[in-house]
Amino acid sequence: MRLEPIATPSVARLVGLPAAAIGATLAVGAGLVLAAGGAPLAVFGLIIEGAAGSRFALLETLNRATPLIFTGLAVAVAFRARLWNIGAEAQLYLGALAAVVLGTGALAGWPAAALTVVLAAAAMAAGALALLFPALLKTRLGVDEVVTTLLLNFVVLLFVSMLLEGPLKDPRAMGWPQSARLLPEARLPRIVEGLRLHWGFALALIAAVLVWLVQTRTTFGYEMRAVGLNSRAAAYAGIPVGRVIAKTALLSGGLAALAGYSEVAGLRGNLTLALSPGFGYTGIIVAMLALLNPLGVVAAAIFVAGIFVGADSMSRAAGVPSYIADILLATALLAMVLALMFTRFRLSRG
Amino acid sequence: MTAPAGGAREVLRLQGITRRFGPVLANDGIDLVLREGEIVALLGENGAGKTTLMNILFGHYAADAGTVSVCGRPLPPGRPGAALAAGVGMVHQHFTLADNLTVAENIVLGTRPLWRPGLGLAQASVRISALARDFGLAVEPTARVGSLTVGERQRVEILKALFRDARILILDEPTAVLTPQESEALFATLKRMVARGLSIIFISHKLKEVLAVADRVVVLRQGRVVGEAQAAGTDRGRLAELMVGAAIREARVAPAAAAGAELLRLEGVATAPAGAAPGLRGVDLVLQAGTITAIAGVSGNGQAALAALVAGLVLPTAGRLLVDGTVPARWAPRAALAAGIGRIPEDRHREGAIADFDLVENAILERYSVLTRAGLLSWKGARDWAARIIAAYDVRTPSADLPIRLLSGGNMQKLILGRVLEAGPRIILANQPTRGLDVGATAFVHGRLVAARDAGAAVLLISEDLDEALGLADRVHVMARGRLSPGFGRGQASAADLGLWMSGEAFAEEAHAA
Numbered sequence: 022m023r024l025e026p027i028a029t030p031s032v033a034r035l036v037g038l039p040a041a042a043i044g045a046t047l048a049v050g051a052g053l054v055l056a057a058g059g060a061p062l063a064v065f066g067l068i069i070e071g072a073a074g075s076r077f078a079l080l081e082t083l084n085r086a087t088p089l090i091f092t093g094l095a096v097a098v099a100f101r102a103r104l105w106n107i108g109a110e111a112q113l114y115l116g117a118l119a120a121v122v123l124g125t126g127a128l129a130g131w132p133a134a135a136l137t138v139v140l141a142a143a144a145m146a147a148g149a150l151a152l153l154f155p156a157l158l159k160t161r162l163g164v165d166e167v168v169t170t171l172l173l174n175f176v177v178l179l180f181v182s183m184l185l186e187g188p189l190k191d192p193r194a195m196g197w198p199q200s201a202r203l204l205p206e207a208r209l210p211r212i213v214e215g216l217r218l219h220w221g222f223a224l225a226l227i228a229a230v231l232v233w234l235v236q237t238r239t240t241f242g243y244e245m246r247a248v249g250l251n252s253r254a255a256a257y258a259g260i261p262v263g264r265v266i267a268k269t270a271l272l273s274g275g276l277a278a279l280a281g282y283s284e285v286a287g288l289r290g291n292l293t294l295a296l297s298p299g300f301g302y303t304g305i306i307v308a309m310l311a312l313l314n315p316l317g318v319v320a321a322a323i324f325v326a327g328i329f330v331g332a333d334s335m336s337r338a339a340g341v342p343s344y345i346a347d348i349l350l351a352t353a354l355l356a357m358v359l360a361l362m363f364t365r366f367r368l369s370r371g
Numbered sequence: 372m373t374a375p376a377g378g379a380r381e382v383l384r385l386q387g388i389t390r391r392f393g394p395v396l397a398n399d400g401i402d403l404v405l406r407e408g409e410i411v412a413l414l415g416e417n418g419a420g421k422t423t424l425m426n427i428l429f430g431h432y433a434a435d436a437g438t439v440s441v442c443g444r445p446l447p448p449g450r451p452g453a454a455l456a457a458g459v460g461m462v463h464q465h466f467t468l469a470d471n472l473t474v475a476e477n478i479v480l481g482t483r484p485l486w487r488p489g490l491g492l493a494q495a496s497v498r499i500s501a502l503a504r505d506f507g508l509a510v511e512p513t514a515r516v517g518s519l520t521v522g523e524r525q526r527v528e529i530l531k532a533l534f535r536d537a538r539i540l541i542l543d544e545p546t547a548v549l550t551p552q553e554s555e556a557l558f559a560t561l562k563r564m565v566a567r568g569l570s571i572i573f574i575s576h577k578l579k580e581v582l583a584v585a586d587r588v589v590v591l592r593q594g595r596v597v598g599e600a601q602a603a604g605t606d607r608g609r610l611a612e613l614m615v616g617a618a619i620r621e622a623r624v625a626p627a628a629a630a631g632a633e634l635l636r637l638e639g640v641a642t643a644p645a646g647a648a649p650g651l652r653g654v655d656l657v658l659q660a661g662t663i664t665a666i667a668g669v670s671g672n673g674q675a676a677l678a679a680l681v682a683g684l685v686l687p688t689a690g691r692l693l694v695d696g697t698v699p700a701r702w703a704p705r706a707a708l709a710a711g712i713g714r715i716p717e718d719r720h721r722e723g724a725i726a727d728f729d730l731v732e733n734a735i736l737e738r739y740s741v742l743t744r745a746g747l748l749s750w751k752g753a754r755d756w757a758a759r760i761i762a763a764y765d766v767r768t769p770s771a772d773l774p775i776r777l778l779s780g781g782n783m784q785k786l787i788l789g790r791v792l793e794a795g796p797r798i799i800l801a802n803q804p805t806r807g808l809d810v811g812a813t814a815f816v817h818g819r820l821v822a823a824r825d826a827g828a829a830v831l832l833i834s835e836d837l838d839e840a841l842g843l844a845d846r847v848h849v850m851a852r853g854r855l856s857p858g859f860g861r862g863q864a865s866a867a868d869l870g871l872w873m874s875g876e877a878f879a880e881e882a883h884a885a
Contacts, residue, residue: 025392209876238750240743247736251725257682258736259704369433 024366028252036111042356049352050345058237059341071334074326078334084288086319086326086347088113088297090225091280092304093311093318094232095180099152099273101105102249104159104266106152108170110301111177111275116144117285121189121292124207124285133206140207141224141282145279148278149271151177174301175345176241180279182294182355188307191291221283226319228276233315235272245269268291277301306354313360325350379406381443381883382430383459383539384568388437390423392817397423397436399594410561410571412585412602414578416614416781416809420594425541427462429454441539443816459539460532464547466524470517472490475499477516478531495534499810502533505567507560513651516609522553523671529560532639544582550669550873551837551866554774576614576809579838582684590614607732614810624821625863627845631660634798634829635681635712640690642676649677649853653690656848656855657830658798663820663864664858665832665844668873673853675717681831682714708737713796715787717803717833719780719853726776729759730768733775734790756763760789777883781812788816792823799823802833817843837866 027034030265043329073079092109120140128136155169185198193201209220236242242267247255256262284296307325311317332346374557383405390398398420405411426432428439433449440446440455468477479495498510503510508526516524525545532540542561546554561571561584575581579589582602590598590613598613635658642650651673658664666674679685680692683704692699694710707714716722724733733749734757735742740753757771764785768778775783784804792797801820805813820843824830834840840847847864849856849872856872871877 121866150440239746240739240748241734241746243739243748247725247728247732250727251721254722254725254736257684257714258723259683260736261705302450 025369026366027367038360038364039357042353045356046349046353050061050349053345053348054341057341057345059339063337064101064335064341064345067178067335068328068331069340070331071338072331075215078330080216082323083218083222084326085330086322087219087222087225087287088280088284088300089303089307089322089326090222090229090319091283092277092300092321093307094225094228094315094327095273095280096304097246097311097318098169098276098309099230099269099315100234100237100249100308101254101268102245104269104273105167106155106170106270106273106277107167107305108152108155108173108301109273109280109304110297110299111170111174112148112151112274112277113281113284113297113301114177114181115147115281117281117292117296118149118184119143119278120282121203121284122294123163124203125201126204128207129204131206136204136284137209138208140286141279144277144278144282145275145296150274151278152270152274153267156267159225160266178294181292182339185292185294189292190223190254202290207286208290209283217288219283219287221287222265224279225322227317228279229319232272232276236315241265241268277304280304283355303350306350309354310357314360328353379408381405382407382441382573383427384438384440384443385424386438386440388424388427388439389433389435390427390432396594398427401437401591401596402592403589403596405570407570408565409587410565410573410585412573412575412581412588413591414557414575414581414588414610415612416511416576416811417590419591419614419809421591422543423443424591425461425572425574425596427465427466428459428557429540455535456536458535460535460537461541461542462525462528462532462543462545464545466528468516468527470515473512474510474514474516474519475512477527478534482535483791488845492619499530499534502530506563507556521548521671522550522556525549525557526560537569539570539572541574543574544576545573546575546577547835548669548671550869552874554580572812578610579837581610582607604733604850611810614859615624624843627824628661630662630845631829634658634660634694635831636691636693636696637680637687638691638693640680640692641689642680642685643688644853645676645679645685648675650688650852651680651855654853655856658831660797660827660829661824663824663830663832663843664833665840665847665849666855667834667837667840667847667869668850669836672715672851674802674850676833676853677850677855678717678833681707681712681800682716683712683800692873707792709798711795713794713799715784715791715799715801715804717806719783720785724775724783725778727774729773730761730766730771730775730778730786734786736759738788738794756793758785760793762792764789764819766816781808782809784812788819792819796823797828799830800833801827801830803835804832805834805836805839813839837869841866841869849873849877851878854878 054061054064071078072082086272088258092113095109096106122142124136128139136274145311150174155166155173157288158169161164182198184202189200191199204299212220244260247260248262248265252262280300285292289296303325307318307321310321328346328349332343335341345362372703381404385401385403388398388401401424413421419655427434430449430451430453441459446457475492475496479492479497480489483490485687499512509531510523510526545557560828565571573585585602588600588602588605588610589596590610592614605686637654637656640651640654644650648671666677668674682686683702683706686702699706699710703826721727731753735753738756739748742749754771761768761771762767766782766785768782804816808816820830832840832844846860847869848858849869851873852875856877
C-alpha cells in the first residue's frame with residue numbers, strides 16, 4: 022500500500038470527501054449521544070440552535086470565536102514557516118498579564134485611545150518576546166521548539182498564578198486569585214451598545230486580513246513561505262533563515278497575545294486563571310482546519326466556537342454532557358485532515 | 372565475447388508495460404526481452420521511463436497494463452519481493468549499504484530467517500570470497516563498509532545480488548561514481564558474469580560505455596521503445612539520434628579567446644569536513660574572466676565543500692578566498708551574489724528550487740529583494756522576470772503558476788540556469804549542471820555556459836563526467852580526497868592521466884617528487 026499523488030483531483034473528490042468527513046463526524050457524535058441517552062437529531066438541532074439560533078446565541082458564538090481567531094492566526098503564521106508554536110496559551114496569558122499590569126491604574130489619566138493602543142502594543146510585545154526565546158533556541162542551538170513552547174505554557178501559567186496570589190491580587194476580591202479590574206477607559210467598548218459583542222472581534226477580523234496581506238503581498242510573507250517549504254533552498258538563495266524565523270516568532274507570539282488582551286479588555290475586565298479554557302491549544306485545531314489560510318481561520322474559529330457555545334446550551338436543555346463538543350471537534354479535525362489528504366492522494370496497492 | 376545467438380533461452384520478458392502518472396504516460400506499451408548470457412543496455416534520456424520500468428519490474432509500482440515474466444513464469448504485479456525471489460538483483464545508483472556493518476554483514480543482511488540464531492558469517496564469508504574471486508570483485512569480507520571507496524562499495528552491492536543467487540542483474544547508471552579505470556574493471560566483471568550464463572540490464576545515458584559493454588541496445592524515449600540495435604551494428608550518432616528524436620551534432624567548443632582578469636582566487640584553502648565528505652585541504656585555484664575551469668573527479672571527494680565555499684555557504688578554516696584580489700568582509704550567500712557570483716547548485720530539488728513554489732516564486736528566489744518596495748513584493752515584476760527566463764531559456768511548461776515539482780529535471784534546470792545567467796554574473800559556479808539531463812538539455816546548458824564565458828564570465832564547472840570536463844573546459848583540475856591537482860590546459864591531459872589523479876595516486880607521486 023502506498024500513497025500516490027493525484028495531479029488534478031476530480032470535483033467529486035473535492036466536494037465528496039469533505040462532505041464524507043462531516044458525515045463521519047456526525048455519525049460518531051450520534052453514537053455517543055445515543056450512549057448518553059439522548060436523541061441525536063434533537064441534540065444536533067439544539068447545538069445549532071444554541072450556536073446560531075438567536076441574535077444572542079450568534080453574538081455569543083462570535084464572542085467566543087474572537088480569541089480563537091487570534092490564536093488560530095498565531096498558529097497558522099508560525100506553522101507556515103515550520104515554526105511549531107504549541108505555546109499560544111502561554112503567549113495569550115502573557116498578553117493578558119501585560120494588559121492588567123499597565124491597565125489597572127499605572128497609566129491612570131491617559132485618554133482611552135492612547136490606553137487602548139499602549140495596552141494592545143504591550144500585550145503584543147509580551148507575547149512576541151515569549152516566542153522569540155524558543156525561536157532563538159531553535160535557530161541558534163537546534164533546541165526543539167515543540168518541547169520548549171509546550172513546556173513554557175506550564176511555566177507561564179504558574180507564573181501568572183503566583184502573581185495573582187501575590188502582587189497582582191485584587192485586595193477587594195475577598196481572597197479570590199484575581200487581578201484588579203481594568204480602568205473603564207482601558208476597556209474595549211461594545212460594537213453595539215447593549216449587546217455583548219466587543220471591538221475585539223473587529224480587531225480579530227482586521228488582524229486576519231492584515232496577516233493574509235502579509236503572507237501574500239509582502240516580501241516577509243514570501244520569505245516565510247520559502248523557509249517553511251524548503252529552508253535549505255531558502256538558505257542557499259540567501260534568505261536569512263534565522264532572522265525570518267525570529268520575525269515569524271514575533272508576529273505569531275504577538276497575535277496569540279492579542280487573544281489574551283482582547284479577552285481581558287473586551288470581555289472580562291480582569292485576569293484570572295479561568296481566562297482561557299485552552300484557547301491556545303484550540304487555536305491549533307482552528308489553524309489546521311483552515312489549512313493555515315488566515316482568512317480560513319476566521320471561518321474555522323467561528324465554526325469551532327459555535328460547537329462549543331451550542332453544546333453548552335444543548336447540555337442545559339437535553340442533559341447530554343457538553344463534553345460532546347470536544348469529541349465532535351476532535352473527530353471533525355481528524356476526519357477533515359484525512360479527507361483533505363485524500364483529495365490530493367490516493368491509496369494504491371502497487 | 373560474441374553476441375549470444377538469437378536462440379538463447381529467454382530469461383526475462385516485459386510485455387506491453389504501461390504506466391500512467393496523472394497526465395504523464397511514463398511507460399507506453401514497452402516490450403523488452405533479455406536472453407541468457409546477454410548484456411542489454413537500456414538507453415534513454417532522463418524522464419524516458421527507464422526508472423519507472425525498473426520499478427515495475429521490481430514491484431515497487433504495479434503496471435496499469437502489461438506483464439513481467441522471469442524464465443517464462445509471470446510475476447505477480449506490485450509485490451516487491453517477487454522479482455528478488457525469482458532471481459533478479461538490482462544495483463542502485465545510490466547504494467543501499469549500512470556503513471557501520473562489515474561487508475559480510477551487509478551481504479548477509481536480510482537473507483536469513485529471523486528465527487535462526489546467528490548470522491552464519493563464517494560460511495557466508497567463504498562463499499563471498501569465492502564469488503569475489505570468480506568474478507574479479509576484490510573486496511575484504513571483514514572490512515567495514517564505511518571505510519571502503521565508492522568503487523569497492525559498488526562491488527559489495529554486486530556481490531549482494533550474486534550472494535542471493537541472482538541470475539539477472541540490473542545496474543542503474545553504475546559508472547556515474549567510478550573513475551575511468553574502475554569503469555574498465557567493472558566492464559570486465561560484467562563480461563565474466565555473462566560468460567557464466569548470467570544476464571544483465573545496464574541502464575545508462577552514456578553512449579560510449581553502452582557501446583563498449585552491451586551486446587544489444589534498447590533505446591527508450593517518452594515512455595516508448597523507439598529503437599533496438601546490436602551494439603556491433605550501430606554507432607554513437609545513431610543512438611543519440613534515437614534518444615532525442617533528432618540528429619545532434621556533438622558540439623566542438625572553441626577555446627577561450629584569451630584569459631582575462633583574475634576574478635576569484637583560493638590560496639591554500641581548507642574547510643571543515645561535512646559528514647562523510649572530506650573538506651578541502653590546501654586548495655589553490657584561480658578563476659579568470661573569459662575561461663571555463665573544470666573540476667573533474669569522482670563525487671564525494673570535496674567538490675561539495677568547494678561548491679559550498681564559492682556559493683557563500685561555508686567559510687575557509689585556513690587559507691584565503693579572494694574576490695577581485697581582496698578578502699571579502701563578509702562571506703555568505705548574499706555576499707556571494709552581491710560579488711557577482713551566479714550559483715547553479717548540484718541538487719536542484721533540495722537546494723536549487725522549492726518544489727511547492729510555482730515557477731514565478733522560484734525564479735525570484737535570488738532576486739526578490741530587488742523586486743521589493745517598502746516591504747511589498749512586486750508580483751508583476753516577478754511575473755515579468757519569470758516570463759523572460761521561461762522564454763529565453765526554453766522552459767517547457769503549460770503555465771508559470773504550476774508548482775515547479777511538476778516540471779521535468781531538464782526544464783527545472785533551465786529555469787535555474789536562466790535565473791542565474793539573466794542576473795548577469797561575472798563568476799558562474801556550475802556544480803554538476805547537467806547531471807540527470809537528457810542530451811538535448813545538456814547541449815543547451817553547455818551552449819549557455821560557453822556563451823557566458825565568451826561574454827567574459829569566469830565559469831567554474833564541477834563535473835564528474837570526464838568527457839564534459841575535458842570537452843568544455845579551458846583548464847581542468849582533478850579533485851581527490853579534498854585536494855586539487857594542478858590545472859591542465861586544453862589537450863594537456865588525457866582521460867587516463869586524469870584518472871590517475873582521480874584515484875589519488877598522482878598526488879602521492881607529486882609528494883615524493885617534491
